[in-house]
Amino acid sequence: MIGIDKINFFTPNTYIDLVKLAKHRGIDPDKFTVGIGQSKMAVPTITQDTVSMGANAAFPILDKEDLEKIELVVVGTESGIDESKSSAAFIHQLLEIQPFAKSFEIKQACYGATAGLMMARDYIKTHPGKKALVIGSDISRYGLNTSGEVTQGAGAIAMVISEKPKILAIEDTSVSMTENIFDFWRPNYSDTAIVDGKFSNEAYVKFFNQLWEEFSKQTNYSLSDFKAFCFHLPYTKMGKKALLPLLENESEETKEILLKHYELSTEYTRNIGNIYTGSLYLSLMSLLDSSEHSLKANDLIGLFSYGSGAVAEIFSGRLVEGFENHLVNSTRQELINERQSLSIEAYETIFNKELPKTDGIHPLDESEFDNALFYLSSISNHERHYKKRQ
Known part of the structure; x- marks a missing residue:
């Protein structure tokens, strides 16, 4: 039995309220809050990046035993900080993980963390007693006053994978699918993504339908076997577009439980x-952290991971006895509740700031907004340096 032993997320201390943003842009706020289902959007300062956010997500859940037994550190990201050096190498150092661990980065749009999870599962099968750390860390950028502005965000998730998981045991059967398409991409020379929104939505739904058909064939599972289905959520309404057509022929009981748990899984993404x-893993935490779910040990949860370009995968897991005792939901709720709401001016100023690209020593100070434990403190002759607040 291999799976998720510990899990956590981090998001920056600053956000923009989307009702405020909509009014400033001259847009009906309902298009943001109802149409796509978003209320708040995380806004990272230049002192928070893939490395610092990943370290901030992982640090609270790692104990001495984890640091000694982790032999694999994988970071899935499409917001890499270097064309050559992996963000995982920085994170390995910041977290003080034992030196004989392999650390690297995976890229395939939003699918990267799932690729890391599956790699970690396979690694632990052949290395009994060892653990792996899987991180997904990204900053979503489409530009100010663009059609994609409202679906931006920033944050990281961290998972400890072990052979005796305390939260979710991952089942062996999973089904993946690849198709070379241009629904979303970001050339090396661009700091914002290019997206064909309508095509991307259609591709997401198509991938889910085809994968579900094959997954159910291989496992003999039907939707009624699941107590919840968690989705990759670029915005909260996306997964529902894929799920609803499959529910048309299901019982009212199945519809009710899956839709209830779907809504609970969207709360963190909404904010x-x-x-x-x-x-995807943020939606899983949102579901498990909710006081309104009716989940219990051995319940089956489906997970749909989608990375534009495109690679997707459906897999499943069963909740472990006592899973609710190994969540840090109160801490995560505090993180969200204690964030600082930005003015439009502050939001646009932070968004437009750029890191220095010249020789020399460039200290960075965003302490007015950034109070995270780990942060990017300076760039010295093109080298990034991070600090841990005392």
């Missing part, structure tokens, strides 16, 4: 935005 590689 953080799109965090790319971590999105």
